Amino acid sequence: MNKFRMSIICFIILLLTMSSVAATCNIIIITDPTGQDPNGAAAGSMSFADNMFQSTFLMSKNNQFAVLSGGTGSSDTRLDSIVEAVASLENNVSAASAASIASSYEGARLLVGGPNIGAAIGGSFDAYVITVDDASNTIKVTPYNSGVATLQPGQKGAIIHLRNTDGNPMYGTAESVRKETAMNIGKMIRDGYPATTILSEAMGEVANDSGEKYGGGGVNLVSGISTGDMFTPKDMNESGYPMDEEYSKVCDNCGWSVGYPTSENYDKCPVCGGDLTTVFAYEALGSALTVSPSSVSVSVYGSDKPGLASTTKEIVEASVAKYGYDASAISGSINRAINNGLLMGVNHVEPKDINVKQGSKAVGVYYKALPGDRSSPSWDLPIDGNILNILGSIQTAVGIILILLVVFRSRLLKSFQNR
Amino acid sequence: MFVKIRRDTLIILLLAFMLILCGRLITYVAFASSDEINDGIPISGIIVKGNDIVPVDTIRANVMQAGFRDGSVIYGDVLKTSKREVSLQDALQTAQEFATQSTVPGTSVMPITAADVQVDKNTGVVTVTVIEDFSSVELENDTRSR
Numbered sequence: 001m002n003k004f005r006m007s008i009i010c011f012i013i014l015l016l017t018m019s020s021v022a023a024t025c026n027i028i029i030i031t032d033p034t035g036q037d038p039n040g041a042a043a044g045s046m047s048f049a050d051n052m053f054q055s056t057f058l059m060s061k062n063n064q065f066a067v068l069s070g071g072t073g074s075s076d077t078r079l080d081s082i083v084e085a086v087a088s089l090e091n092n093v094s095a096a097s098a099a100s101i102a103s104s105y106e107g108a109r110l111l112v113g114g115p116n117i118g119a120a121i122g123g124s125f126d127a128y129v130i131t132v133d134d135a136s137n138t139i140k141v142t143p144y145n146s147g148v149a150t151l152q153p154g155q156k157g158a159i160i161h162l163r164n165t166d167g168n169p170m171y172g173t174a175e176s177v178r179k180e181t182a183m184n185i186g187k188m189i190r191d192g193y194p195a196t197t198i199l200s201e202a203m204g205e206v207a208n209d210s211g212e213k214y215g216g217g218g219v220n221l222v223s224g225i226s227t228g229d230m231f232t233p234k235d236m237n238e239s240g241y242p243m244d245e246e247y248s249k250v251c252d253n254c255g256w257s258v259g260y261p262t263s264e265n266y267d268k269c270p271v272c273g274g275d276l277t278t279v280f281a282y283e284a285l286g287s288a289l290t291v292s293p294s295s296v297s298v299s300v301y302g303s304d305k306p307g308l309a310s311t312t313k314e315i316v317e318a319s320v321a322k323y324g325y326d327a328s329a330i331s332g333s334i335n336r337a338i339n340n341g342l343l344m345g346v347n348h349v350e351p352k353d354i355n356v357k358q359g360s361k362a363v364g365v366y367y368k369a370l371p372g373d374r375s376s377p378s379w380d381l382p383i384d385g386n387i388l389n390i391l392g393s394i395q396t397a398v399g400i401i402l403i404l405l406v407v408f409r410s411r412l413l414k415s416f417q418n419r
Numbered sequence: 420m421f422v423k424i425r426r427d428t429l430i431i432l433l434l435a436f437m438l439i440l441c442g443r444l445i446t447y448v449a450f451a452s453s454d455e456i457n458d459g460i461p462i463s464g465i466i467v468k469g470n471d472i473v474p475v476d477t478i479r480a481n482v483m484q485a486g487f488r489d490g491s492v493i494y495g496d497v498l499k500t501s502k503r504e505v506s507l508q509d510a511l512q513t514a515q516e517f518a519t520q521s522t523v524p525g526t527s528v529m530p531i532t533a534a535d536v537q538v539d540k541n542t543g544v545v546t547v548t549v550i551e552d553f554s555s556v557e558l559e560n561d562t563r564s565r
Contacts, residue, residue: 083528389453
């Protein structure tokens with residue numbers, strides 16, 4: 001009887017430990033601690049579990065830090081720990097002490113970091129810390145599973161946490177995949193790939209090999225880009241987009257693209273007939289986060305008219321490529337586009353309406369929307385609009401009277417003759 | 420010829436046609452060169468400032484719920500939306516309330532402690548300034564295990 005009771009207790013303990021191993025995949029990668037490279041720091045989260053909303057990969061654009069979370073605790077526990085970590089990071093505490101907050105919550109895990117503060121993981125985790133030495137190009141991969149593991153500020157490297165979720169058909173692969181992916185991340189950092197590319201490759205590898213594949217999503221910490229709700233689930237208690245599956249098809253020639261499942265109907269590009277390339281979800285994550293060095297981040301204010309923001313972005317990029325970061329040149333280009341009818345429903349801009357920040361490659365354009373349904377700015381004429389209006393009305397009236405006179409000409413003439 | 424028309428009749432008709440055409444053209448020019456507004460100021464856009472972790476789209480959507488959305492028009496002190504007419508002051512009040520209820524996506528965390536909503540009555544631009552503070556977020560149950 002006693003033996004039986006013992007075995008039951010052992011079984012219950014085993015169950016408890018099993019369920020506490022269920023978790024997600026969190027990765028943070030820093031390839032440029034100086035913050036110069038717009039793609040120099042990235043972070044992302046995935047899981048086999050449900051409800052991988054944006055709260056699992058939060059980012060602060062102003063302070064350049066990311067808070068990735070996970071763990072076995074209830075969602076309330078996780079939220080409490082996130083809120084406390086964000087609050088303390090906003091007060092400029094170190095990454096290590098922010099990550100250590102997780103250990104005061106049951107089952108929670110926090111992976112925090114940024115290009116300036118390094119990175120740290122705390123709470124309940126199984127992680128590898130990867131460091132790459134600049135001078136000697138040596139890769140160091142160290143496993144940690146308790147306390148707080150840190151990547152020092154100013155150091156190139158990464159932290160990857162990976163565990164298997166219960167019910168994952170590939171349960172038990174986490175151990176080897178974590179090590180494999182950590183090695184590959186190290187090699188790619190050494191070879192000089194930007195952090196966003198490495199993140200996309202690493203997430204692809206984890207999704208394919210360990211099955212912890214549902215987004216989630218990622219963030220680019222230096223440029224402040226998040227995948228937002230690209231891969232997150234739409235409703236509660238659902239899983240997100242599987243990162244190892246096809247996301248869209250893109251035409252190699254003209255750039256036409258269509259998302260899944262609609263794209264299953266297309267083999268050739270309907271616009272130019274070119275071949276279509278299949279883009280997997282993890283690749284889509286990479287291209288959404290990666291900023292090309294020539295691109296300019298353009299913000300449009302003052303009007304939410306459809307198409308305005310994207311057209312303005314094109315115009316500003318072309319202008320910057322041709323004339324550089326010059327407010328008057330950019331306003332000239334935009335005004336030309338307004339005159340040509342490329343941009344509709346906004347008034348002409350002046351150089352003071354253009355906010356140029358060359359350092360961060362950002363241009364802000366403040367538009368003034370036109371009143372009513374007007375599509376183009378009002379003309380500058382020397383004559384007052386009201387006079388023209390009256391003149392036009394009189395002319396129209398005279399014309400109509402003339403027509404009436406002609407129509408009833410013979411009858412009018414006759415009635416005059418009769419008098 | 421089916422219809423017999425004298426030449427001078429034709430000339431007069433042509434003249435009348437020209438007159439009407441020119442008249443209409445001048446009326447259009449008058450419209451195009453005037454910048455007067457006589458039918459209210461439409462809401463042209465929402466600028467969000469001061470947010471950091473809460474996405475701009477979340478705050479913008481909440482402010483739109485208060486009536487400051489595409490298709491709404493300001494007539495003096497009245498905001499006319501697609502659903503109802505409200506006083507501009509009330510709409511601003513509601514917008515501020517709604518903005519403070521913006522959450523971190525997928526959670527019930529509401530880190531916006533204060534919001535200020537301004538409307539430019541000449542351009543129709545809505546400016547939302549928020550203060551985001553995670554240290555004063557109140558959650559219903561504290562789950563910290565001390």
